[in-house]
Amino acid sequence: MNCMQDVDVGRARAETPGCARVTHLDNAGAALPPAIVTDTVIAHLREEALRGGYRAAAEAAPRLDAVRESVATLLNAHGDDIALTDNATRGWQAVFYALPFGPGDRILTSRAEYASNVIAFLQVAERTGARVEVVDDDPSGQLDVEDLRRRLDERVRLIAITHVPTQGGLVNPAEEVGRIAADAGVPYLLDACQSAGQLDLDVERLRCDALSAPGRKYLRGPRGTGLLYVRPRLRERLTPAVLDLHAATWTHPDRYEVEETARMFETWERDVAAILGLGAAVDHALSWGLPAIERRVGTLAGRLRDALREVPGVRVHDQGVRKCGIVTFTVEGRPAAEVHGRLAARGVNTSVSLRRYARYDLPARGLPDLVRASVHYYNTEDELHRLVEAVGGMSR
Template sequence: MDIAALRNDTPGCAHRVHLNNAGAALLSRRTLDTMTSYLELEARIGGYEAANEQLPAIEAVYGAIAELIGGRPEEVALFDNATHAWEAAFYSVRFRPGDRILTGRSEYGSNVLAYLHVAQRTGAEIVVVPNDESGQLDTAALADLVDERVKLVGVSHVPTSGGLVNPVAAIGRITRRAGVPFLLDATQSVGQFPVDVEEIGCDMLSATGRKFLRGPRGTGFLWVRPGVLDRLEPAVNETAASVWDGKRGFTWREGARRFGTWEMSYSNVLGLGSAVRQALELGPDAIGGRARELGAALRERIDEVPGVRTYDLGRERCAIVTASVEAVAAPDVKAALARHGVNVSVTTPETSHLDDEERGVHPLVRLSPHYYNTEDELDRAVAVLADLARSVQPR
């Protein structure tokens, strides 16, 4: 990769050390130009007219996403965020009393709330699969738990609260053998490293545009395997999802489009398409290799600082690094980094319910580099953490 050129094409790199790519990555100039050009077209000729004129480009976004994750365009539906995409899949599964939902300790907070909602409403049961000794989901325990009562396995590929990468291909082999639908939350993984739905073996996958894909906020997508469609009943119906028969009936549209909605921001859609194409051009393998290297380098640097420690779990880890400074609250660490021009996030128990239930470590500072970051930027962030740690040590 030509890192200098990539940084030059990323306006935000000139002003901040952006280590918050697990929150929202920096837009490239090409993506920004794509979005503003479309908005200018809407302003000149009208919203419906602009969409009609750009329809081929809009439709091409489905194909680009499919290429990125190893699917087909008709298997993709677009959404305004990853949570709505995930919910469209989850709430299409019909649960009854006694049905089981299997999930892991690293599951995202919104997903857990949806599980609780459905459990309270239907009498289904939530079963949390334990972690193994490394902190990743224990696939042997999962295999033991899968039986005729299990209606869904829902797992986060990478948690919002750490660098863990769950063994999703092994999970997919288990669910395929058992014939149980597998819903994968790939919000933190798509765009950070290669994600292939056939290799993983999931049946549904949700993701966002704003994180490691470097797309705009307000974008997300859902991929659905055709073979699972007859087991799903979309929870919402509208003109984009079905075709009226002219009387009192309708038929669902083919493929994943039955989960989508008619109205959307086409400026955002085209921005997402631009970001996906850039990821394809750079190559998911190259992106993943550099992101993992930066994450490992940052984790190693932090662990060398007295009074600062990291908390990431799993045998395989990615570019998300969680840390704490002894005797300093995580929001105060974030504020100190911000004063030095470094962007980070803070994890919370509310977004990591099941993980915090077991470990009780949140809130933590979350630092997440991406391929356009440099080692010098990592050093700047670690220097701030080291100064902060020294400042609170007893004299």
């Protein structure tokens, strides 16, 4: 079957009310949710209003447990290895700040790393005397696995990379990194913020020790939700930096026991409605099949890159051997913020990838802020044409 026919686009758009209102090409920021997600969230909020928050949560307990299992299915993991968090950064931080570092320890990361992660690296390095090192890119622009291998020694305490950078369509070679990390016995933390929901992720194939992702991006879930996978062998070595009565049990006036599952990285208070919405979003993605989603998203993005390259004055800036649904570009003589604003005025949603959020990457490539268009399986070729036509009008 042709990869563009794997997904019933008419059905996908009918299930997504926002498609009738806007050309949404900002799925790497926050995707349009399907109606089932919005309906799930609103239904639980109504139950809280009518029956009380505690009672509504108690009655929803089996469905909350099912969310964990759905996420586990998404990642080919076990439910005990899944934590549900209020955002991806919180999940990533929960693991990172639980890792022990000391003077001379080394943290290896990639040029594509996101600003929030780098700030955390720098803070811990400042506190502990550890050192942050940026692995080189190879000629294609992806992480150079040979340079990573050369840098490994007994002082490397962590390999932490972003799977898909926010500032481009690159897909870093996460599986190869996983093999290298596993062979060296070094913990491997994977930021899957932009890949979860558009790529078919398998933590056994990736061989990561921890993986974090948000609900709001390609998974099409509510804002304020996130998921975290933590492999048992890593959990056994960690004590979370923050514990509460959900993550640990107060066993004696002067003793406590930490939860053994990944729930050690959760807290008791949570947005139950949003978590149920996340579960609905994950189940919706699973119903389409992640391989089918990945094929359609990749094909649409490839066609958008090709079309933009044909527009005089437009440059596409995506790198890597493998690319995904994010397309970044510039228009000669037009700042990215202006292009973004003019597209928004025409009902086309995009985003801007800021140079200051990618200081290891964009300045080294001599690039300014970039316009970012990110496609999903419910987008159409007519919508891509709408963006290209609008950009063409600006480039003349």
